[in-house]
Amino acid sequence: MQTAPKGLRLHIGLFGRRNAGKSSLLNALVRQQVSIVSEVAGTTTDPVEKPMELLPLGPVLFIDTAGIDDTGALGQQRVQKTRQVFDRTDLAIVVVDAGRWDDFEDGILRELDQRHIPVIVAFNKSDLGKPVQAVQEKLRGSKTPLVETVATEPGGAADLREALIQSAPEEFLRAPPLVADLVPPGEMAVLVVPIDTEAPKGRLIVPQVQAIRDLLDGDAFCLVVKERELRDALGRLTRPPALVVTDSQAFLKVAADTPPDVKMTSFSILFARQKGDLNQFVEGATAIDRLRPGDRDLIAESCAHHPIGDDIGRVKIPRWLRQYVGGELRIDTTQGHDFPADLGQYRLVVHCGACMWNRREMLTRLAHCRRAGVPICNYGLTIAYTLGIFERALAPFPDALETYHRMKRS
Ligand SMILES: Nc1nc2c(ncn2[C@@H]2O[C@H](COP(=O)(O)OP(=O)(O)OP(=O)(O)O)[C@@H](O)[C@H]2O)c(=O)[nH]1
Numbered sequence: 001m002q003t004a005p006k007g008l009r010l011h012i013g014l015f016g017r018r019n020a021g022k023s024s025l026l027n028a029l030v031r032q033q034v035s036i037v038s039e040v041a042g043t044t045t046d047p048v049e050k051p052m053e054l055l056p057l058g059p060v061l062f063i064d065t066a067g068i069d070d071t072g073a074l075g076q077q078r079v080q081k082t083r084q085v086f087d088r089t090d091l092a093i094v095v096v097d098a099g100r101w102d103d104f105e106d107g108i109l110r111e112l113d114q115r116h117i118p119v120i121v122a123f124n125k126s127d128l129g130k131p132v133q134a135v136q137e138k139l140r141g142s143k144t145p146l147v148e149t150v151a152t153e154p155g156g157a158a159d160l161r162e163a164l165i166q167s168a169p170e171e172f173l174r175a176p177p178l179v180a181d182l183v184p185p186g187e188m189a190v191l192v193v194p195i196d197t198e199a200p201k202g203r204l205i206v207p208q209v210q211a212i213r214d215l216l217d218g219d220a221f222c223l224v225v226k227e228r229e230l231r232d233a234l235g236r237l238t239r240p241p242a243l244v245v246t247d248s249q250a251f252l253k254v255a256a257d258t259p260p261d262v263k264m265t266s267f268s269i270l271f272a273r274q275k276g277d278l279n280q281f282v283e284g285a286t287a288i289d290r291l292r293p294g295d296r297d298l299i300a301e302s303c304a305h306h307p308i309g310d311d312i313g314r315v316k317i318p319r320w321l322r323q324y325v326g327g328e329l330r331i332d333t334t335q336g337h338d339f340p341a342d343l344g345q346y347r348l349v350v351h352c353g354a355c356m357w358n359r360r361e362m363l364t365r366l367a368h369c370r371r372a373g374v375p376i377c378n379y380g381l382t383i384a385y386t387l388g389i390f391e392r393a394l395a396p397f398p399d400a401l402e403t404y405h406r407m408k409r410s
């Protein structure tokens, strides 16, 4: 379970003043020394991530952060990094130092509340000081769970552990389906996995593995082939598969080799649905028609991998977009958790499937784009759109197809 994909883990962020005992609490929760602790304020500088199994919740990812009362030039950068962690937090622990509570703590709670992130307040160092009655009452009034902890004592975080399990968001216990709902039990999906120079040695990648697992969980079965063998493989089946799922890069060949009455889509589109909002991405795709030569676009990738050869985000998608638009486009790329604050300069954002992220971070980005009035699309959908097989790739998702037809009519 330690290797459950990061994107499926409940992300639990620890926030608070410097020296409040955030790192000590993390260590107490996981019963290991994962984060450095010291009496010096500002010990934690970059967010520290620790995956673990928190039964009965399942796989979680703890994120320890730098104190956000940090000051000075370097301090400001740390504060910024910590605030980025808000974007991917499913559940927040606000760590309070020996009952000390003022506008600063109120401010954090307000910000988390605005983002609809559930919060637990941990009054740490409760061996040294207790929270004042008024604060306790205020928190009870807003139904914010609060616990007292002594991070430095064995068992001093037991109540917090309990509260975490109680407060885990409902959506986490029932994540949206990846693919199993599209393939009835006993039916087959064919997965098309190109083995090219970008394929890692000796293994499959997360979206492929997760799709296989999801199909097995749904009592379906699957056949995994490279794009070259697809036609032959389909020919050998005594009945057509319920679905063909391909890596978006092989879309054209797979569309050509799959009979028109067999539903077909891509891994990236499956992830667009599970991690984000397929309808918003579909709306975004129709903005490709309005792109003009010279427009500025952003390609956003959640992983920070090293691009090799004909990289999908840097070479292939820009090429397909330019061909479609019939001229040059100014394309910026961004990787990882950085996302430009000023989205207004872009005519379109094209995002990867975000298979390594949790849903909240993707939803946060979708919300940013919506606020800025910038259309956002996804890799697989963009490729399908520019190659002229959009409706075909959306056929498994009647809702999204309806959104597309509505956009086209308007
Ligand atoms: N008495 C007491 N001391 C604690 C408790 N929790 C943490 N400490 C001490 O408080 C100091 C700061 O702890 P850290 O865990 O490094 O605090 P932090 O919030 O991670 O601090 P930064 O990373 O600097 O923001 C250390 O000296 C800890 O040993 C507690 O419950 N009681």
Ligand SMILES: [Mg+2]
Residues within 6 Å of the ligand: 022, 023, 024, 035, 036, 037, 043, 044, 064, 065, 066
């Ligand atoms: Mg720390």
